[in-house]
Amino acid sequence: MFPLFIIFHFIDAIDILLVAALLYELYSLVKGTTAINIFIGMISLYVIWLIVKALNMTLLSSILGGFINVGIIAIIIVFQQEFRRFLLLIGKTEFFNRRNFTKNFLMLQMSDKKQLDINPLIKACRNMSEKKTGALIVLANDSDLSFYSQTGDIIDSNITESILESIFFKNSPLHDGAIIIEDNKIQAVRCVLPSTEKTDFPTNLGMRHRAAVGITEKSDAFVIVVSEQTGSISLAHHGELQYDLTPEKLANLLQEK
Numbered sequence: 001m002f003p004l005f006i007i008f009h010f011i012d013a014i015d016i017l018l019v020a021a022l023l024y025e026l027y028s029l030v031k032g033t034t035a036i037n038i039f040i041g042m043i044s045l046y047v048i049w050l051i052v053k054a055l056n057m058t059l060l061s062s063i064l065g066g067f068i069n070v071g072i073i074a075i076i077i078v079f080q081q082e083f084r085r086f087l088l089l090i091g092k093t094e095f096f097n098r099r100n101f102t103k104n105f106l107m108l109q110m111s112d113k114k115q116l117d118i119n120p121l122i123k124a125c126r127n128m129s130e131k132k133t134g135a136l137i138v139l140a141n142d143s144d145l146s147f148y149s150q151t152g153d154i155i156d157s158n159i160t161e162s163i164l165e166s167i168f169f170k171n172s173p174l175h176d177g178a179i180i181i182e183d184n185k186i187q188a189v190r191c192v193l194p195s196t197e198k199t200d201f202p203t204n205l206g207m208r209h210r211a212a213v214g215i216t217e218k219s220d221a222f223v224i225v226v227s228e229q230t231g232s233i234s235l236a237h238h239g240e241l242q243y244d245l246t247p248e249k250l251a252n253l254l255q256e257k
Helices: 010-030 035-054 058-069 071-078 080-091 098-106 119-131 161-167 207-218 247-256
Strands: 135-139 153-158 178-182 185-191 222-226 233-237 240-245
Touching: 035 058, 119 135, 119 161, 119 222, 119 247, 135 207, 161 185, 207 222, 207 233, 207 240, 233 247, 240 247
Parallel strands: 135 178
Antiparallel strands: 135 222, 153 185, 178 185, 222 233, 233 240
């Protein structure tokens, strides 16, 4: 005799909220990266296994079940960087303060991302191109780049032509590494970015270009590169690099993003 009503306790509501929050955080970590496709693929494989098991397809069910049994180990291997970022997020002291707890777990705050003002960016890139001043500028999109911001110095500065040029001035202590721009602010400078592992990457391009492609392979960010050798301007997105852009062409591409 089955009960007519499901017994639902207060602790069950807490359990559901915590699981939902955990899944949301995991999704946020892989959203906008190449890992999201693997994440979706694993979920699809699990759903197929449930269907096959329900249809009593014994042989196929046992094969898929073997993959599911080692799924935890596979997930840890595939998403090792995302797990590291998640553990670093949990380990931060400010993660548990009232404001961030609401933002990261209860999700009650609405996003108010500011529109990027590209004018000072274009002017600074034009000047640095003419002077052959190397630059690496990351424009955050939907992906969370806080992990990479923490590798540098947090400054939370307004974006101006003079500030951008002074940061990348060759005698400036802040010119090494990348700057990360988010919510129309320079969030951090001297940031370390991952380099691409493409074997067919052009040998005439340096580490700035490799880092630009590397970070766009792992996120949906746009990255502007000014070459120190030639002064040429490039734009990276989704692991692809567009070379020798004029300031006008760069402005058009950024306006379309």
